[in-house]
Amino acid sequence: xxRLIEAPTEVPAAGRPAKxxxxxxxxxxxxxxxxxxxxxxxxxxxxxxxxTPDFDEFTLVLEGELRVEPADGEPVVVRAGQAVHAAPGEWxxxxxxxxxxxxxxxxxxxxxxxxxxxxxx
Numbered sequence: 236x237x238r239l240i241e242a243p244t245e246v247p248a249a250g251r252p253a254k255x256x257x258x259x260x261x262x263x264x265x266x267x268x269x270x271x272x273x274x275x276x277x278x279x280x281x282x283x284x285x286x287t288p289d290f291d292e293f294t295l296v297l298e299g300e301l302r303v304e305p306a307d308g309e310p311v312v313v314r315a316g317q318a319v320h321a322a323p324g325e326w327x328x329x330x331x332x333x334x335x336x337x338x339x340x341x342x343x344x345x346x347x348x349x350x351x352x353x354x355x356x
Contacts, residue, residue, distance in 0.1 A: 240265060243274065249353060250283030250330075261345045271345035275338050277301075282330035289350040290342045292321045294329075299336030304328040313338075 243257035244264040254277040258264045261271030277299075285304075294301060295318045303319050304310045306326040313319045321327045340346070348356075 246273070248275075248283075249351075250277075250281055252278050252281055254278065254281050254331075261342075262347055268345050269343070271340075271342045273340050273346070275336075275340055277331040277336045277338075279331060279333065279335050281336075282332070283328065284354040284356070285326055285328040286354065287324060287326045287352045288321070288342075288346075289323050289352065290344050290346065291323055292327075292346075293341040293343075294319050294321075294338055295341075296336060296338045299331060299334040299338075301336050301338055302330045302332055304330070 240259055243259045246256045246258050246263050248254045248256045254275060256273050256275055258271060258273040260267050261273065262268060294313065296313045296315050298315050301313045302310050303313060304327065311319055
């Protein structure tokens with residue numbers, strides 16, 4: 236039987252200035268470890284530490300634009316209606332330097348702070 240997820244749970248976010256993470260599916264809101272789905276709202280100028288996650292991260296930008304910086308090479312700018320995939324073990328840094336941005340992140344398996352392996356953590 237389908238299970239309605241009535242509301243997300245706000246979870247702590249890395250980076251400055253503060254952003255909002257509303258987890259719909261994942262370890263916190265539904266106890267799901269196989270996948271997480273969260274809506275992110277980042278202000279203009281937000282940046283988080285780099286990370287080398289143990290999970291696939293698929294990101295769909297709904298509004299604004301997201302900058303995804305790889306360890307080497309040119310940053311990828313993902314605009315509204317576009318998506319990006321960061322593979323496990325790949326160092327990346329996310330930021331929203333030019334515009335407030337709303338996006339959906341899907342992580343497989345589900346996101347956890349320990350599995351993100353953030354720089355300086």
